[in-house]
Amino acid sequence: MRVDVMIIGAGAAGMAAAIKAKEEGAEVLLVERDDRTGGILNQCIHNGFGLHYFKQELTGPEYAERFQEKMDKLGIKAVTNAYVKQIGNREVILVTEKGIERIEVGALVYAVGARERPFGSLMIPGDRPSGIFTAGVAQRLINIENHLPGKRALILGSGDIGLIMARRLVLEGMEVVGVVERLPYPGGLLRNVVQCLEDYDIPLYLSSTVVEVRGRERLEEVVVAKVDESFNPIPGTEKVFKIDTLVVSAGLIPQLKLVDSLVNKNPTSKGVATSNIGQTSTDWIFSAGNCTAVFDLVDYVTYEGETAGKYAAKFVKGEVKGGRIPIKPGKNAAVVHPLWYIPIEPLTLYIRVKRPMEKGRLVAGKFERVFEDLVPSEMLRVRIPDRYLEGLDEIVVSIEEVI
Amino acid sequence: MKAVVIGAGVFGALVARELTRYDLEVTLIEKNLDVGWGVTKANSAIVHAGYDDPPETVRARFCAKGNAMYEELSKELDFEFKRVGSFVVAFNDEELKELERLLKQGEKNGVPGLRILERDELLSMEPSLNPEIKYALYAPTAGITEPWMVAIAAVENAVKNGLKLVLGERVTGFEKANGRVKKVITDKNEYEADIVINCAGLYADEIAKMAGVEYVPIHPRKGEYILLDKKLQGLVRRVIFPAPTKISKGILVLPTVDGGILLGPTAEDLPQDMKDRPITTREGLEKVRSFTKRLVPSIDLSLAIKTFSGLRPESPQKDFFIGVSESVKNFVNVMATRSPGLTAAPAVAKYVVEELIQEKMKLQLMKKESFDPHREGIKRYASLPLEEWQKEIEKDPRAGRMVCFCNEVTEKEIVEAIRRGARTLDGIKFRTRAMFGRCQGGFCMVKIMKILARELGVDICEIRMNSKGSWVVNGKVRE
Numbered sequence: 035m036r037v038d039v040m041i042i043g044a045g046a047a048g049m050a051a052a053i054k055a056k057e058e059g060a061e062v063l064l065v066e067r068d069d070r071t072g073g074i075l076n077q078c079i080h081n082g083f084g085l086h087y088f089k090q091e092l093t094g095p096e097y098a099e100r101f102q103e104k105m106d107k108l109g110i111k112a113v114t115n116a117y118v119k120q121i122g123n124r125e126v127i128l129v130t131e132k133g134i135e136r137i138e139v140g141a142l143v144y145a146v147g148a149r150e151r152p153f154g155s156l157m158i159p160g161d162r163p164s165g166i167f168t169a170g171v172a173q174r175l176i177n178i179e180n181h182l183p184g185k186r187a188l189i190l191g192s193g194d195i196g197l198i199m200a201r202r203l204v205l206e207g208m209e210v211v212g213v214v215e216r217l218p219y220p221g222g223l224l225r226n227v228v229q230c231l232e233d234y235d236i237p238l239y240l241s242s243t244v245v246e247v248r249g250r251e252r253l254e255e256v257v258v259a260k261v262d263e264s265f266n267p268i269p270g271t272e273k274v275f276k277i278d279t280l281v282v283s284a285g286l287i288p289q290l291k292l293v294d295s296l297v298n299k300n301p302t303s304k305g306v307a308t309s310n311i312g313q314t315s316t317d318w319i320f321s322a323g324n325c326t327a328v329f330d331l332v333d334y335v336t337y338e339g340e341t342a343g344k345y346a347a348k349f350v351k352g353e354v355k356g357g358r359i360p361i362k363p364g365k366n367a368a369v370v371h372p373l374w375y376i377p378i379e380p381l382t383l384y385i386r387v388k389r390p391m392e393k394g395r396l397v398a399g400k401f402e403r404v405f406e407d408l409v410p411s412e413m414l415r416v417r418i419p420d421r422y423l424e425g426l427d428e429i430v431v432s433i434e435e436v437i
Numbered sequence: 438m439k440a441v442v443i444g445a446g447v448f449g450a451l452v453a454r455e456l457t458r459y460d461l462e463v464t465l466i467e468k469n470l471d472v473g474w475g476v477t478k479a480n481s482a483i484v485h486a487g488y489d490d491p492p493e494t495v496r497a498r499f500c501a502k503g504n505a506m507y508e509e510l511s512k513e514l515d516f517e518f519k520r521v522g523s524f525v526v527a528f529n530d531e532e533l534k535e536l537e538r539l540l541k542q543g544e545k546n547g548v549p550g551l552r553i554l555e556r557d558e559l560l561s562m563e564p565s566l567n568p569e570i571k572y573a574l575y576a577p578t579a580g581i582t583e584p585w586m587v588a589i590a591a592v593e594n595a596v597k598n599g600l601k602l603v604l605g606e607r608v609t610g611f612e613k614a615n616g617r618v619k620k621v622i623t624d625k626n627e628y629e630a631d632i633v634i635n636c637a638g639l640y641a642d643e644i645a646k647m648a649g650v651e652y653v654p655i656h657p658r659k660g661e662y663i664l665l666d667k668k669l670q671g672l673v674r675r676v677i678f679p680a681p682t683k684i685s686k687g688i689l690v691l692p693t694v695d696g697g698i699l700l701g702p703t704a705e706d707l708p709q710d711m712k713d714r715p716i717t718t719r720e721g722l723e724k725v726r727s728f729t730k731r732l733v734p735s736i737d738l739s740l741a742i743k744t745f746s747g748l749r750p751e752s753p754q755k756d757f758f759i760g761v762s763e764s765v766k767n768f769v770n771v772m773a774t775r776s777p778g779l780t781a782a783p784a785v786a787k788y789v790v791e792e793l794i795q796e797k798m799k800l801q802l803m804k805k806e807s808f809d810p811h812r813e814g815i816k817r818y819a820s821l822p823l824e825e826w827q828k829e830i831e832k833d834p835r836a837g838r839m840v841c842f843c844n845e846v847t848e849k850e851i852v853e854a855i856r857r858g859a860r861t862l863d864g865i866k867f868r869t870r871a872m873f874g875r876c877q878g879g880f881c882m883v884k885i886m887k888i889l890a891r892e893l894g895v896d897i898c899e900i901r902m903n904s905k906g907s908w909v910v911n912g913k914v915r916e
Binding site: 067130131132150163164170176180182250251252294 | 664668713714715718719721739742743744834835876877878879880882883897901906910914
């Protein structure tokens, strides 16, 4: 079998890519390992999705449904319960319950998202009882499987998923004794700190972490301690919480497995490195969404998916031309995406700062703009007009603190 | 005649299997809900070459012998065993003396192929090692395996040959008459016995006390480990030991059979009442980190996927305690099976049945014609050539439905594991490697719970991680 554009992953990025590639005239094949399209959106039943893209607040499933409807109209049918065994040279080996197929592709859009950092990788000492879940697993259990993960919980990590899960657990009748964050500031969006913790009187313990878990069979208690600047626990600050459930929200890791040996990585995001059109270092492989960088908003993922899908289709038609100008992370830039600029499409930069700043001046090529209240947890998304990039050999992106 | 084996770790499992070669009614009693969940579950998974044990010890008598049996055993029972070889490294001339001592000791113990390598050769074989290492004792016969699979496979094969497996029952006492055990009593049943073999691992001393036989006191010696992602496959190809100290073989770096890298163990003697607490500690994990970094400087702990700890049954004599009781004539102890227990187990099992039971106890056992030594492992579909995998999917579509993406485990393998006796999440994990990969079940645990509930015909709330109290979910969100 041969297709113009194959898209791996039918989450927000993959669905957007499939739609745009099809609209661009390509024959598309969208494959998904889960039993339905939508990806993680399906379990995100809270609202707050779509403010940018649709200018209205939707739940995760509603947001996904809009794209599914569009796909239906365009006649794009996703192949679900599909496992990509391997990506070769313009060839993908796909395994489903119908059998194994080698698919020849004109271009590929790799849109497989991120995975959660598991408890085991945090190297927290103690017992190994049941009752320790990543936030995504807890969320899936409650919102999709209709089962509660426990009775009394502590959340480790104040990223958005951790904050949202704290509220969800309370709403569904569990007790949440607190959220623990090792940084001196919350890891998630400010609006989530207010709407998920403050509104429900859930304490947030900053500069703290879980230093031990205890329980012979099911989790019985955890020990929380304050940490110093290098995250080492401070003796004497230990506090014991009697809980049966620990929800770990320790961050997301872009999934690279299938393309690990095929494409360059973005050292700042730990994801697949792409240009502003979603093209990777291997010309026929495009990538978008949380496998390139972990984004704050699904709306951003959709924009990225659309661009990658559109240009993957154009690539097949031979319409992607022109050199790439490298984008280099400079001072105070913790994450910079994309890593190359091809002047056939305007440049939208995504940046995370290294540390909180009251005021900072973003410099990208000849472009400069001052932003206020910069924090690492809130990604900057900045459209850079072409005129600021003309004639450059490289684009250095940095943020200068303005005092 | 009836034989009862207590404890279904590698020792109990292999002894039970050995007994099913004969015309005997064999019962294997295990307190846990599955086999291989005690000492067997968490150790370094090494089949040692056998140079480490002083020649006068019982350990030395069985180590190299057990090692030599692994090839055939792994073929008969279809578990993974890789004879990867091992290095004991020396950073200086003083440690070189230690290697020379081990070389001599190994030769006395009958370990084949030992030789000392110099820097250039050892670095060409293991390029990731610290370039300051000057020498290495190379033992080509050392190997790696999955210890729990040895137990699972041996029990499956024994069941095929007539073993009665009893899970979730704790031995609470013995009924004796005329200086012999007549019955083994558990918290749920009684079992008549003409022969009793005590393979109760950490608890073997307590079982021996109940039976009123000789014993050595057992205390747990704890080893903490860090498991690293498969991404590092090939970082080392062999088991890398530092030069040993009086206390232990040291903290090592080794490959696991499925491509990960294992670091550890620490060696910490714990009091007797800590037999059920294999906990990791900050100090222990830090020790593992710093000691292994000295051997392989490029070790990157950001690729850690799991930390765990295991307990080994240690005695003051630091040696196995194996024999027929003097006071209770039909009782055999297999105790204090600390390192190299896993390696020695096949040889010990043969010794127990052929020499202790048949010669020492003078019991005439009749070989069964029908004994079949072969067991077939659960097929790993994703490792098959594509054409074969395709045929399997045509036969059963579940072979094409991937459940665990990290370790490529299909629904068919999960269902097969349940058919073979997995009743818990850990039961699935140890049989199939699902949930054993880098995401640690983040994507597949919920799916596996649903498959378990469906296949067993129970509610998802009944699913346990391992023991009875290790519940996973607590009722429905709403009816």
